[in-house]
Amino acid sequence: MPEENIDDITLLDSGAAYSYADYLRWTFEDRVELIKGKIFHMSPGPSRSHQKVSASLGNKMYNFLEGHPCEVYFAPFDVRLPSKIGSKDKEIFNVVQPDIMVVCDQSKLDDKGCIGAPDLVVEILSPFTAAKDLNNKYSLYEESGVREYWIVYPGEEIVEIFVLGDNGKFELRNRFIGEDEIQSVVLVGFSLKVKDIF
Known part of the structure; x- marks a missing residue:
């Protein structure tokens, strides 16, 4: 059974390690990157x-x-x-x-x-x-x-x-x-x- 999408970034555990498979299920608007499984926020809007x-x-x-x-x-x-x-x-x-x-x-x-x-x-x-x-x-x-x-x-x-x-x-x-x-x-x-x- 497929895992559900996540539309709220606050539901994620900042201490957990995530994969690209997890990343594909995230539908929230926040732009993030994964480095060694850790979530890094991107800047809200470039200058x-x-x-x-x-x-x-x-x-x-x-x-x-x-x-x-x-x-x-x-x-x-x-x-x-x-x-x-x-x-x-x-x-x-x-x-x-x-x-x-x-x-x-x-x-x-x-x-x-x-x-x-x-x-x-x-x-x-x-x-x-x-x-x-x-x-x-x-x-x-x-x-x-x-x-x-x-x-x-x-x-x-x-x-x-x-x-x-x-x-x-x-x-x-x-x-x-x-x-x-x-x-x-x-x-x-x-x-x-x-x-x-x-």
Whole structure:
């Protein structure tokens, strides 16, 4: 007998571990992510500066990738990060919604979103999500094999780029500001000046 949907987030136990199968039964309006089975709330509504950065950077990536096998997606878009290939929904405990992501392996895409690590992930920090993006998600993306992780600081107009090293650990490529030109490792040939994002 199928389990019932949950339409009230207060019915969930904040100390429990939940799977993607549980996540699919949640019909409440609150946007949440799962990291190692724990519920993390997303910000209620992104700020204007967040949306401006997302649109500017995302559009530049989208235009660059026209006719390319890699595709760019924007939140809300579920990315399931299983601990092993072939995991069933009840065995997946990581479901996140990066602000922007690029997926080059078409086999990772299905009607539910992406299963497996995107090649490139961008998180645009807000006061509400900074700790999660800099700690929990950083570790999760590193463990999952995201090849390139951009952290954007809208207030300071800084972009940090981390690239996955041969040792499976993120290495800070650089902190970019102002007139600095960002060049992606994953998206060969893609470049832009930091000031053009903001």
